[in-house]
Amino acid sequence: MVRAGNSHMTDTASPDPIASLTDLVHSLQTEVTSLKSELAATRAESTPDVEDAPTLFNRRLLLKGAGLAAAGAAAAAVTTVAGATPAAAGGIAMTTETTNLAAASTGLRYTGSQSLGAILLVQDALYNETSYPYPAAVQGLAAGTKAANGLFGFSQVGGSAGVVGFAASQAADGVLGRSQGSGAGVHGLGTDNTRAMIAESTGTQQALWAKITSNTNTRDSIRSETAGSGSGIYASSVNGAGGKFQGKTAQVVMVPSTASSHPASGTAGALFVDSSKRLWFCKGGSNWQQIA
Numbered sequence: 001m002v003r004a005g006n007s008h009m010t011d012t013a014s015p016d017p018i019a020s021l022t023d024l025v026h027s028l029q030t031e032v033t034s035l036k037s038e039l040a041a042t043r044a045e046s047t048p049d050v051e052d053a054p055t056l057f058n059r060r061l062l063l064k065g066a067g068l069a070a071a072g073a074a075a076a077a078v079t080t081v082a083g084a085t086p087a088a089a090g091g092i093a094m095t096t097e098t099t100n101l102a103a104a105s106t107g108l109r110y111t112g113s114q115s116l117g118a119i120l121l122v123q124d125a126l127y128n129e130t131s132y133p134y135p136a137a138v139q140g141l142a143a144g145t146k147a148a149n150g151l152f153g154f155s156q157v158g159g160s161a162g163v164v165g166f167a168a169s170q171a172a173d174g175v176l177g178r179s180q181g182s183g184a185g186v187h188g189l190g191t192d193n194t195r196a197m198i199a200e201s202t203g204t205q206q207a208l209w210a211k212i213t214s215n216t217n218t219r220d221s222i223r224s225e226t227a228g229s230g231s232g233i234y235a236s237s238v239n240g241a242g243g244k245f246q247g248k249t250a251q252v253v254m255v256p257s258t259a260s261s262h263p264a265s266g267t268a269g270a271l272f273v274d275s276s277k278r279l280w281f282c283k284g285g286s287n288w289q290q291i292a
Contacts, residue, residue, distance in 0.1 A: 110137075134176075254279075262288045 094100050110119040117132035118139035124146035132139065140150040153163035165175035177186030188197030199208035210222045224232045235243050245251045256273045263272065266282035273279050279292035 094106075108120055110116065115135070117135045118137070120138045121141070122139070123141035124143055138151075142148055142150045151163070153161070155162045163175075165173075167174045175186075177184070179185045186197075188195075190196035201207040212219065212221050226232055254271065254273045256275055256277055258275055260276065261274050261278075262280040262282070265286050266272065266284075266288065268282060268284035270282040271279065272282065272288075278290055280288045281291045282288050
């Protein structure tokens with residue numbers, strides 16, 4: 001190609017950018033078509049992992065679906081913004097099936113307007129999001145097929161906790177434990193020299209409140225038992241009574257022992273009901289006095 005007035009200078013022919021972009025789009029379209037065929041074959045072959053899950057998928061299907069969406073998005077980007085250079089993304093891209101390393105904090109902020117059952121969902125089987133009874137920023141779901149626990153928190157720092165629940169509203173609970181089976185809503189397990197559970201209040205309310213709301217329930221609101229020689233319940237107060245009892249049929253019920261009489265020795269202040277329904281009061285050691 002010769003420019004007028006400069007016959008001694010020539011331009012080297014360069015590739016047509018439109019043609020290059022067209023070839024790239026055609027290549028991506030071919031890959032999308034191939035991925036669609038593979039996705040359809042995978043759907044036909046896949047079988048659910050959990051029978052009672054409302055909607056199910058397997059991990060291969062999810063990853064291939066994500067690849068299909070990414071290829072389609074790339075093709076659209078080439079078509080609509082041909083010639084534009086994408087800006088470099090900050091941080092790192094999270095990759096599945098590997099350990100991702102980062103030198104700074106990683107966060108996820110949802111900026112949409114739709115109410116979600118979960119912003120971050122981790123599960124071993126897919127459930128219908130609308131069935132979640134407790135919408136949360138993070139949902140961990142275990143159906144028992146691959147994982148047994150929904151969430152696990154661990155800490156070896158003194159004075160800290162493996163899991164922390166905090167409620168800023170007076171009407172909200174810091175932690176809610178619920179069970180609809182034979183297990184407990186909250187199970188505290190203490191090993192070695194640790195307590196299973198501590199209830200502490202720094203305000204004006206009770207540290208622990210146990211309540212049964214069904215008037216047909218015949219169970220005790222609190223049951224305490226020990227396999228050791230300590231008391232089933234120990235209560236004390238710095239400025240008030242050690243125990244306060246109120247009831248419709250009786251304030252206190254003492255279950256008669258199977259022993260024919262009081263123990264040989266006891267603690268001063270102890271009350272004992274033998275198998276003959278006699279009530280004994282211990283003045284200390286072997287000094288017992290029948291009071292009823």
